[in-house]
Amino acid sequence: MTSLPVASVAVVLPAAGSGQRFGDHANKLFAHLDGRPLWTHAAETLLRRVEVNLIWLVVSPQDHDRFADQVSSLSQPDRVRLVIGGAQRSDSVAAALAEINRSSSEATRWIAIHDAARPLLKDSDVSAVFECAAQTGAAILATPVTGTLKRGSGDNSACQTIDRRGVWVAQTPQVFAVDVVSQAYARHRGRPATDDAELVERTGHPVSLISGAADNLKITYPEDLAVAAALMQTRLS
Template sequence: MDFAGVVVAAGSGSRAGAGSAKQWRALGGRPVLRWSVEALLDAGAAEVVVVIPAGADAEAAGALEGLRRWRTVAGGATRTDSVRAGLDAVRIDETAAVLIHDAARPLLAGSVVSRLLKALAQADAALPVLPVADSLKRDGGGVSAGAVERDGLVRAQTPQAFRLAPLRAAYAAWPDDAAATDDMAVFEAAGGRVALVQGAPALLTLTYPEDFAMAEALIAWETRMGLGLDAHRWGPGDIVWICGVPICHHQTLVGHSDADAGLHALTDAILGAIGDGDIGDHFPPSDPQWKGARSDQFLVHAVERVRARGGRLVNVDVTLVCEQPRIKPHRAAMKARLAELLDLPLDAVSVKATTTEGMGFAGRQEGLAAQAIAAVALPVRPAS
């Protein structure tokens, strides 16, 4: 079923503690808002309208950089006003579905979206719910005022799914000065029929500072490996760059940039770990701006691509294959330089060297080769 998403992110999040509004804060290495928008896009949303505070366009653009099929609209004074603004901006067909989601529930799994869309085949709206497991009590001013029967009670979550035309009609009929606990309250007041589907425990709301710690604990991390290989031939010169370190030598490596084979191999390994092409895709040798360029900027770019995905480097390992120059006297400096560029501890960086016992182009001292492996950890949404 075709559907659009509306992500409500127009609040100030004052109860979440000091700092920026919670929708811009980091969770698992990426902005809270990005989790919800990515989840809806990955689930197949034709478009996602993000309702943000007035004047927060720059924050939204930064949080959602690299994503497609989204746009922003300014929210209103209340959540109801913000949802109305989001619905007005949706451009999908009136017969399609729309999912209204709170950005403060970032750990949305695609399976929840699937259950909601399936339920819309038999109803005008669908709501993800969880059973109430705890005993319920009334608060009588700091003392218990008796138990509340929990049979028949469920906890409502978002996203809440609707057929677009009936939801717009329900909001048009809702009084401007009336408050609604959620979108289902508006829909049910107009006589809409709502199906209940299984929610997900991970869909908790980030309200207080401790909720962020709980959400972090629910995020799984996927470790990926990448392999890089590079080689350059020897040519006239007196300095060679290897793993970011200049070494005085009677030859240099020939290439379009500074021909640092160690950094080139490592850059490819990192890009490979996240499936983001290779060094030639990002810095084509046909582009004159990279002629003679320092290769450390290529490596830093690859690390930034990992961080943009909310990921982090775990460790790297570089093997240099050459007969000359001797690597061991410079290995400590190479490790230190790589650790600095990658923001890794020294024990997460390895530089080794070997020869080919006179065999092949490296053995004939025609060139130098480098091989690198990189491990990257990426955050993964809960699957339930």
């Protein structure tokens, strides 16, 4: 099985969002899960990977100092760099890519972009998406849609059933060759996109899907944190 070389991957962790749906004035990534900040769980999983050289944590100016304090508590804080992000997620990823291109050695051949709010990332899923990216140049974790899909305009509106065959829910990490994702962002020009893979798709480069764990959930609402805590306990039991 083809894999990525040691220290060839730069990880981008976008963490500059406001998290308004979480219902708190503070960044949701500061919420604690199993006794430590939410974002550090994914960071530690990725720091254990020999393929990863650095993690680029993209933060807002107002959160910079707090994140810097929390970075110091990681197992390998010297492998984490802070970057000031932008108003949109795509702006934050673009800022990280610019820093990587300016600062990294030629050893960095791959970019892995992971939601900092996905704390339950499995090492086996990281291996799978890294291996696929090594073969195709672009790969993402995703899960197949299992429920019935409906399209409607809102409450009390008529709905239409959508065929779910072949429909997947995108997850992260999303892993790309440096030139592939750099070209995608160079062509972005502000047109809305829901994830990094969509930008890559627009360039004509195919993006491969790798089936990931269903519990690689993104913390969006306060109740998601309770679900994550229960899932974590299940893993540990």
